[in-house]
Amino acid sequence: ARTGDPEVVFGSGKTPEQVVEILRTLHAAHPDTAVLATRLSPEALDHVAAELADADVDRVARTAVLGALPAPRGLVRVVAAGTSDGPVAAEAAVTIRVHGAGVERVDDVGVAGIHRLMAVADRLADADCLVVVAGMEGALPSVVAGLVGVPLVGVPTSVGYGTGAGGLAAVLSMLNSCAPGVVVVNVDNGYGAGVHAARVARAAAPREAGPVVTGRGEASP
Amino acid sequence: ARTGDPEVVFGSGKTPEQVVEILRTLHAAHPDTAVLATRLSPEALDHVAAELADADVDRVARTAVLGALPAPRGLVRVVAAGTSDGPVAAEAAVTIRVHGAGVERVDDVGVAGIHRLMAVADRLADADCLVVVAGMEGALPSVVAGLVGVPLVGVPTSVGYGTGAGGLAAVLSMLNSCAPGVVVVNVDNGYGAGVHAARVARAAAPREAGPVVTGRGEASP
Amino acid sequence: ARTGDPEVVFGSGKTPEQVVEILRTLHAAHPDTAVLATRLSPEALDHVAAELADADVDRVARTAVLGALPAPRGLVRVVAAGTSDGPVAAEAAVTIRVHGAGVERVDDVGVAGIHRLMAVADRLADADCLVVVAGMEGALPSVVAGLVGVPLVGVPTSVGYGTGAGGLAAVLSMLNSCAPGVVVVNVDNGYGAGVHAARVARAAAPREAGPVVTGRGEASP
Amino acid sequence: ARTGDPEVVFGSGKTPEQVVEILRTLHAAHPDTAVLATRLSPEALDHVAAELADADVDRVARTAVLGALPAPRGLVRVVAAGTSDGPVAAEAAVTIRVHGAGVERVDDVGVAGIHRLMAVADRLADADCLVVVAGMEGALPSVVAGLVGVPLVGVPTSVGYGTGAGGLAAVLSMLNSCAPGVVVVNVDNGYGAGVHAARVARAAAPREAGPVVTGRGEASP
Amino acid sequence: ARTGDPEVVFGSGKTPEQVVEILRTLHAAHPDTAVLATRLSPEALDHVAAELADADVDRVARTAVLGALPAPRGLVRVVAAGTSDGPVAAEAAVTIRVHGAGVERVDDVGVAGIHRLMAVADRLADADCLVVVAGMEGALPSVVAGLVGVPLVGVPTSVGYGTGAGGLAAVLSMLNSCAPGVVVVNVDNGYGAGVHAARVARAAAPREAGPVVTGRGEASP
Amino acid sequence: ARTGDPEVVFGSGKTPEQVVEILRTLHAAHPDTAVLATRLSPEALDHVAAELADADVDRVARTAVLGALPAPRGLVRVVAAGTSDGPVAAEAAVTIRVHGAGVERVDDVGVAGIHRLMAVADRLADADCLVVVAGMEGALPSVVAGLVGVPLVGVPTSVGYGTGAGGLAAVLSMLNSCAPGVVVVNVDNGYGAGVHAARVARAAAPREAGPVVTGRGEASP
Amino acid sequence: ARTGDPEVVFGSGKTPEQVVEILRTLHAAHPDTAVLATRLSPEALDHVAAELADADVDRVARTAVLGALPAPRGLVRVVAAGTSDGPVAAEAAVTIRVHGAGVERVDDVGVAGIHRLMAVADRLADADCLVVVAGMEGALPSVVAGLVGVPLVGVPTSVGYGTGAGGLAAVLSMLNSCAPGVVVVNVDNGYGAGVHAARVARAAAPREAGPVVTGRGEASP
Amino acid sequence: ARTGDPEVVFGSGKTPEQVVEILRTLHAAHPDTAVLATRLSPEALDHVAAELADADVDRVARTAVLGALPAPRGLVRVVAAGTSDGPVAAEAAVTIRVHGAGVERVDDVGVAGIHRLMAVADRLADADCLVVVAGMEGALPSVVAGLVGVPLVGVPTSVGYGTGAGGLAAVLSMLNSCAPGVVVVNVDNGYGAGVHAARVARAAAPREAGPVVTGRGEASP
Numbered sequence A, B, C, D, E, F, G, H: 001a002r003t004g005d006p007e008v009v010f011g012s013g014k015t016p017e018q019v020v021e022i023l024r025t026l027h028a029a030h031p032d033t034a035v036l037a038t039r040l041s042p043e044a045l046d047h048v049a050a051e052l053a054d055a056d057v058d059r060v061a062r063t064a065v066l067g068a069l070p071a072p073r074g075l076v077r078v079v080a081a082g083t084s085d086g087p088v089a090a091e092a093a094v095t096i097r098v099h100g101a102g103v104e105r106v107d108d109v110g111v112a113g114i115h116r117l118m119a120v121a122d123r124l125a126d127a128d129c130l131v132v133v134a135g136m137e138g139a140l141p142s143v144v145a146g147l148v149g150v151p152l153v154g155v156p157t158s159v160g161y162g163t164g165a166g167g168l169a170a171v172l173s174m175l176n177s178c179a180p181g182v183v184v185v186n187v188d189n190g191y192g193a194g195v196h197a198a199r200v201a202r203a204a205a206p207r208e209a210g211p212v213v214t215g216r217g218e219a220s221p
C-alpha cells in the first residue's frame, strides 16, 4: 500500500474462494513480501490450507500468511489477561510479525491475580512496545501502564456478558485509564493494534529481537 | 426504621431550613441514636452548624450527624483510588460509623501506582469488610478483590470526562470485574455502600475495632 | 486461590473436553475442597456426567461440583421473583454451598404479588445474608430491603424483552434502589453474588445452618 | 381543541409576558372553560399572579389556571413515592381537575416502606384511575398494580443520580413492569398522565367524586 | 388473581408441555373464566392445539385461550400502522376479549398514507379506548391523539432496522408525543396494552359492544 | 469555497470581536456574494449590529448576513411543527436565501393538529424542496412525505425533555420514517438542511420564485 | 402511490409466496410502470425468478423489478467505500432507476485510499445528485462533500464490528459531518436514499443521462 | 514517577492554591526536570502566573510548566482539523515537549477541505509520530492514516452538538477507522496522546528535531 504496509485482506464476509483468489493475486503482485488475511471463517481457513500449500494458517488467530515474513526489527510483547482473550492476542501477534517487528506473548496475567503480573514486570519494561489485551472490565492496561513507561496499546475484547456484552465495559475502561499514555483500538481489533505496535517497534533502535512467536505462544526460533 | 437502621435524611433538594428541622424532629424522636443527613449543600452545612451546636458537620463528606454514635462493632476499611474520590469515601466512612461499625481510611492507592497498593495488602486482608472507591476506569476493586478474600463493595465515582463522564466507565468496570465477589452500588453512592458494609462488619465476630476515623482520614481515638 | 476461595472454572467458551480436563486437574491438586464449574453448555454437562462419576451436575444451574462440599457456616437465603429467574438463583445457591455457607431457596415471590412476599418476611429477616434475584423491572430487592435489615445482594437477570432486553432495566433499577444498602452484581451473575454472600454469612456468628438446598429448591438434609 | 380538551399552554421556553398574553387570549376565546399553563418558571408564575388576579397559581406544580374548573366526574388518585416527586404529582393533580375529573393525593408511600402502602390499599382500589409517580428505581407502579385492578398510569420522575440521572432507570422500570396493565408516560410528564387519567375517570360511572385536591395535598371541599 | 383479572401464562421460555399443563391446571381451578397463554412458540401452539381440543389457538397472535370468553362490556378499537405490526395488534385484541371488553381491528392506516386514516376518524372517535400499534418511527399514536379525545394506549413494535432496531425509535416517539394524553407500554407488549384498555372500556358506560373480532381481523358476530 | 458555496462562519465558541473581524475579512475578499454567520450569541448579534451597519441581523435565527443576497432560483418551503422549532426553521430559511434559492415559511402545522397540515398540502406539493422541522417525537416529516412527492429534508430539534432531551427521539423518528425518501440532518442543524435544499431547488427548473421570507415569517417582497 | 412514486414491496418478513403474489397484483394494477420489491431473502429471490419470468432479479441488491423501467431523467452517481458496502449501493441504484433517474456506480473509493477518490472528483462533480455509501467510520460523505457542491445523500451501512456494530459509528459520523449539506438516511437504507436522489435528479435540467447501470456495476447501455 | 515520566498535576477540581502548592513541592523534589499542570481553570492560570514567576503558562492549552524542558529527541507533528480543536492540540503539544520530544503544529486541515491536507502530506510523512485532533465526525485520522505510514494517535474532541455532543461521534469514528493502525485516546485527552507520542518519538532514531512549538503555533527556536 501507499503507506508502505504489506497488503491485508479482511476476511469477514468474503467466501473461501474469494479469500484464496485475493491472496493468490496479491502474492503474485508482491512476491517478496508477506500477504496477510484476517478474520477467516473455519471454512476459509480450510480452503486456504488446501489450496495454498505455502500459506501459514493460524486457526486460533483466524489468519493466513502467504509469502516470506520480513526480518524482525524491534520487539513487541503481547500481554493477555485470560485464555478467552487468546484469539485477539494471536491476531495481534501475527500482524506484528507480518509488519516487520519481532513479537513475544505473555499470557494469563489478569489483574485478579496481580502477583503473576508483578513477576513479569521486568520483561514488560524490556520491550519496544506493548500490546495489552483484556476483556471483562479491561483493567489490565491501566495496571501495566502504571508499572512501565513503554509505549502501550490497549485492546478491549468482546469477552463478557450482561452489561459488559460486546466489550463496552472494556473499551470504556481503557479509554478512561488513570494511567498515563494508554492508547486504544476498537473491540477485538488485534490487527489494528499490531500495525501500530509494529511501526513503533521498528522505528526504535534496531536491536536484535529475541526468539519470535507467531501463534499460540510457542517460541519459534 | 423498621429495618433497625438509624434515620437518614437525603439532603439533596431540601432547603437548609428543612434539613435543620427534620434533623431536630428525628433527634427528638430518637434521642439515643445518631441521626444522619447526607448530600448537604454548603448552605445547609452552614445552617446546621449554626443552628445545631451538637451536630457533627463534615464538609468533605457533606454530612451532618446529630446524637451519640453507637459503639463500633467490627471494622470496615474504606479504600480510595485518588484525591478526587475523597468526598465519596468520606460519605461512606461517616455512614459506617453511624450504622454501628468501626471504620478506617486507606487513601491514594490507585491502580496506576500498584506498589503503594501492594504495601497495604495486609491491612486490607485484616478487615471485616472493604469499601473500595474509584472513578475514571474504576479498576481498583478488581485488583483488591484479587488480593484478599474479604467481602468487598465497589463504589464508582463520577470523577472522569469524555466517554467516562458521569461515572459510566467506572460502574461498568466494577459490574464486570473479573475478580470474584465484587458487589457494586450506584455512582457516588458512598451512603449505600456504607450501610451494607456496616451490616456485614457488625455481624462478623464482635472483636474490638481499632482507632476510628469519621472524616477526611485523621484518626479519632 | 490466594484469596482462600475454592477453584472455579468459567465454562463459557470452553469445550466439554476442556472442562472435564480442568476439573480433573484442579481436583487432583485440591483433593480436600470442592471445585466448581459454571456456565456449562448442555454438551459439557453431559460430558462431565459421563466422565466424572463423582461430580454433582445441576442442569438448571448449569454447574458441576467435584470434591466434598465444606460444612456450612451461616445461612444465605436466595430469593427469586419468577420461575424464569430460576437458573440464576440456582447458580447462586450452588456457589454459596461450595464457598462454605448454608443456603435456602425462597421462590416465586415477585413484587406483583406482594402478599406472598409479606408472608415470608420473617424467614427473610432470619438469614445472615440475602441474595435477591429478579428480572423485568428488577424491583424485588427494593421491596425486600425495605422490609428487613439483613445484608442483601441484588442479582438482575436478563429475563425481559423490548426496552428491558438483556437485563438493562433490572440492573438500573437495583443500582437506583430507594431502599438503603442494596448492592448489585452484573446481569445473570449468580456466581458473583454467591461468593460475596457466602463470605458475609461465614463471618457472621457460626450458628448451625438449617437444611441445605443446592439445586432447584428441594431440601437436601 | 378538536379533541374536546381544554386549551393548555406549555410554558417551557416562553417569556412571562408571552404566557400572560396567551392565557388572556385563550380565556377570552373560551370564557366558560378553564385554561391551563404548565412548566412555568418562577418569573412566569410571579407575572401571572400579578397580572391575572383570577388565575389560580400553584408554585409547586408550576401551573396556572384561568377560568372556572369543570364539575368533577369520576375520581383519580395520584400516588407518590417520595417528597421529591411532589411537583410532578401536583402537575398531574391540577391537570386532572382542569380536564374534568376529581382528584385526591396519596403521598409518601414509596416501596422501601411497604407497610405504609399496604395501609392505603383499600383507598387505591376505590378509584376510577390511578396515577403513580416515582423516581429512583420507579418500582411503585409495579407494586400498586399487583395490589389493585384499577387502570393505572405510571409517571417516572427525574429524581435520581448517577446511572439513574434523568429518570432513565425509572422509565425503564415502569415499561418493564412484571405487573399487568401498567401504562407509562415520559419522565416528569404529570400533565400527560393527568389528561389520560381524567378521560378514563370521566367515562367511568359518573358517581359523585369525594373532596377534591388541586395542589400540594390539602383537601379543597 | 387478586386484582380480579383472569389468569395468564407468559409462554416465552416455557416448553410446550409446561404450557399445556399450566393451562389445564388453571382451567380446572377457574372453570368459569377464560385462561390466556401468550408468546407461544410454534411448537407450543401445535401442542396446545393437539392436546386441548377446546382451546382457541391464534397463530398470528401466538396465543391460546381456554374457557368461555366473558360477555363484552365497552369497546376497544385496535389500530395498526402496517401489516408487520399485525401480530402485536392481534395479541392486544385477544387480551382485550379475555379481559371482558369488546374489540374491533382497524388495520393498515399508517401515517405515510394519512388519507386512509382520516377516512376512519369517526370510527376511532366512537370507541371507549384505543390501542394504537406502530413500528418504525411510531408516529401513528400522535396523529390519532390529535384527531380524537378517546383514552389511547400506544404500543411500539420492534418492526424496524438500523437505528430503529428493537423498537427504540418507536418507543421514544410515543413517550415524546406532542399530542396530549398518549400513554405507552413496552415494545411489542400488546398484552399489557390490552389489559389496560379492557379495564378502561369495561368501566365506561356499559353499552352493547358491536361485532367482535378476536384474531386477524375477520369479524366474529 | 471550492464547492461554489458562499463563505459561512460558525459562530459557536467565537468571540463577538472574532465574528465581526471574520465577516469583515470575508466580505472584503468576496464583495459580490453574501457572507453568512450562524449560531451567534446575543452579544455577537449586538456587536455585529453595532459594527457592521450593512449586516442583516436575525435575532431569532441567530444569524448575520453581509453582502447582497443572490437572486432566488427555485423555491424551498420550510415547514415547522411548533413555535419552539422557530429558531431552527429561521436558520434554515436564512441559509437557503444566502445559498441562492427562494424560501417561504409554513408554521404551526404539527401532527397533533393534522387538519391544519392538510389545509396547506397543496402549497407543500408546489415547492422544489421541503425542509420539515420538528422536535418532540419528530413525526411531521413522515406525515408530509406521505402527502407529497417533493424532495424533503427532515430537521430534528432539541425541543423535548425526559427521554426526548437533546432531540434523540426526533432524530431517530426521522431516520426511521415509514414514508419513502425522508433524508435527515443533525439535531438543530437548520444550516445543513438549508444548504442541501438550496442546491436541490436551484437545480430544478429555474422558474420565478414567489415572495421571499428570510426571518420569522413576514414576507419580504 | 398518492405521491406519484411507483409501488414498492418491503420484502423483509414476507414469505416468497406473498412477495410473488403482491408483485403480480401490483403489476396488474399498474401495467405501465415498474413495481419494485426490496430486502428479499434468497428463497424469495428464487421464487420470484421461477414464477415471474419477466421480473428483473438482482441477487446482490436483493431486489426484484416487474414492469418496464421509466426513461431516465437526470443522473445520480452512487459512490461506495468498500466492497462490503456493495449490496446497499446496489439497492440504491436499482431504486433510482425504478424511480425514473439514470444511475452510475463509482466503487472502491474509501477514505483510506484518498488518491483513488481524488482521481474521480470530476465525475462526482458532474452528477445531479450523489448517493455516498460507507460503513466503518462512515467518513466518505464528509470528504466528497468537501470536494463538490452537488446535492449529496449519505448512507451509513452496518459494516463494522465492536463499537461500530450495527452502523452506529457511521450514522453518527454522517449526521455530524463538518462538510456543509450532507443529509443522511437510516443504516443500510439504500432504498430511501435512492427515492430522494431520483426526485432531485429528475427535477434538475432534463439532460440526456449517460449509460445506465442497474446492478453490480456493469454498464447497461 | 516509577515509569520514568515527569510529574504531572491534573488541575481539574483543584483550587488555584492547591495547584500552586503542588507545583512548588514537585519542582523542589525534581529541580532538574519540568513539572506539568493541565486542565487549569482561568483562576488557576492567573494564580500560577502571579505566584510562580518561572512557570510557563499557556492559556489556550490551559497548562503550566515549571522547570527546564528536556532537550527534544525525535519529532511529533500535531495535526488539527479546525480552530475549535485548538486547545486540545495545544495540550498535546505542551505535553510532548515536557515528555522530551520535539513538536510541530499543523492546523486547519479538516477533511472538508481535502486539498489543504494533501498539500502538507509530505510534512506528515516526515515525523516520528502524528497526533491527529478532530471533533464533529472525527474523520481526519482515517484520511491521514491512509496517506502516510507513520505511527498515529487520534484525539477526538468534544466539539460538536446534537447527536455529536460530548464527542461521541468523533470517538466512535476513530475507533472504527477503516485505515490501518489508528489508535485512540479519550475525548479531549490531548495529554494522554502526548505522553504516548513522545515515548514513540524519543525511541525512534535520535535525529535532530526541527524548530519546536509549544503553544498556539508560533515557532520557538
Ligand SMILES: Nc1ncnc2c1ncn2[C@@H]1O[C@H](COP(=O)(O)O)[C@@H](O)[C@H]1O
Residues within 6 Å of the ligand: A007, A008, A009, A010, A011, A038, A039, A189, A190, A191, A192, G082, G083, G084, H178, H179, H180
Ligand atoms: N482484523 C481487521 N480488523 C480491522 N480492519 C482490518 C482487519 N484486517 C484487515 N483490515 C483492514 O481491511 C483492509 C482490507 O479490506 P478488504 O479490501 O475488504 O479486504 C486492510 O487494508 C486493512 O486496513
Ligand SMILES: Nc1ncnc2c1ncn2[C@@H]1O[C@H](COP(=O)(O)O)[C@@H](O)[C@H]1O
Residues within 6 Å of the ligand: B007, B008, B009, B010, B011, B038, B039, B189, B191, B192, C178, C179, C180, D082, D083
Ligand atoms: N447519599 C444518599 N444516597 C442515596 N440515598 C440516600 C442518601 N442519603 C439518604 N438516602 C436515603 O434517603 C432516605 C431519606 O430520604 P428523605 O426522606 O427524602 O430524606 C433515607 O432513608 C435513605 O434511604
Ligand SMILES: Nc1ncnc2c1ncn2[C@@H]1O[C@H](COP(=O)(O)O)[C@@H](O)[C@H]1O
Residues within 6 Å of the ligand: F007, F008, F009, F010, F011, F038, F039, F189, F191, F192, G178, G179, G180, H082, H083
Ligand atoms: N449552524 C451551523 N451548523 C453546522 N455547521 C455550520 C453552521 N454554520 C456554519 N457551519 C460550518 O462551519 C464552517 C465554518 O466554520 P468556521 O471556520 O469555524 O467558522 C462552514 O463552512 C460550515 O461548513
Ligand SMILES: Nc1ncnc2c1ncn2[C@@H]1O[C@H](COP(=O)(O)O)[C@@H](O)[C@H]1O
Residues within 6 Å of the ligand: E082, E083, E084, F178, F179, F180, G007, G008, G009, G010, G011, G038, G039, G189, G191, G192
Ligand atoms: N428497503 C426498504 N427500506 C425501507 N423502507 C422500504 C424499503 N422497501 C420498501 N419500503 C417501504 O415499504 C413500503 C411497502 O411496505 P409493505 O406494504 O409492508 O410492503 C413502501 O411503500 C416503502 O415506503
Ligand SMILES: [Mg+2]
Residues within 6 Å of the ligand: A081, A110, A111, A134, A135, A136, A137, A138, A139, A140, B178
Ligand atoms: Mg480483564
Ligand SMILES: [Mg+2]
Residues within 6 Å of the ligand: A178, B081, B110, B111, B134, B135, B136, B137, B138, B139, B140
Ligand atoms: Mg481508578
Ligand SMILES: [Mg+2]
Residues within 6 Å of the ligand: C081, C110, C111, C134, C135, C136, C137, C138, C139, C140, D178
Ligand atoms: Mg421482577
Ligand SMILES: [Mg+2]
Residues within 6 Å of the ligand: C178, D081, D110, D111, D134, D135, D136, D137, D138, D139, D140
Ligand atoms: Mg421509587
Ligand SMILES: [Mg+2]
Residues within 6 Å of the ligand: E081, E110, E111, E134, E135, E136, E137, E138, E139, E140, F178
Ligand atoms: Mg409507523
Ligand SMILES: [Mg+2]
Residues within 6 Å of the ligand: E178, F081, F110, F111, F134, F135, F136, F137, F138, F139, F140
Ligand atoms: Mg413534532
Ligand SMILES: [Mg+2]
Residues within 6 Å of the ligand: G081, G110, G111, G134, G135, G136, G137, G138, G139, G140, H178
Ligand atoms: Mg468508510
Ligand SMILES: [Mg+2]
Residues within 6 Å of the ligand: G178, H081, H110, H111, H134, H135, H136, H137, H138, H139, H140
Ligand atoms: Mg472533523
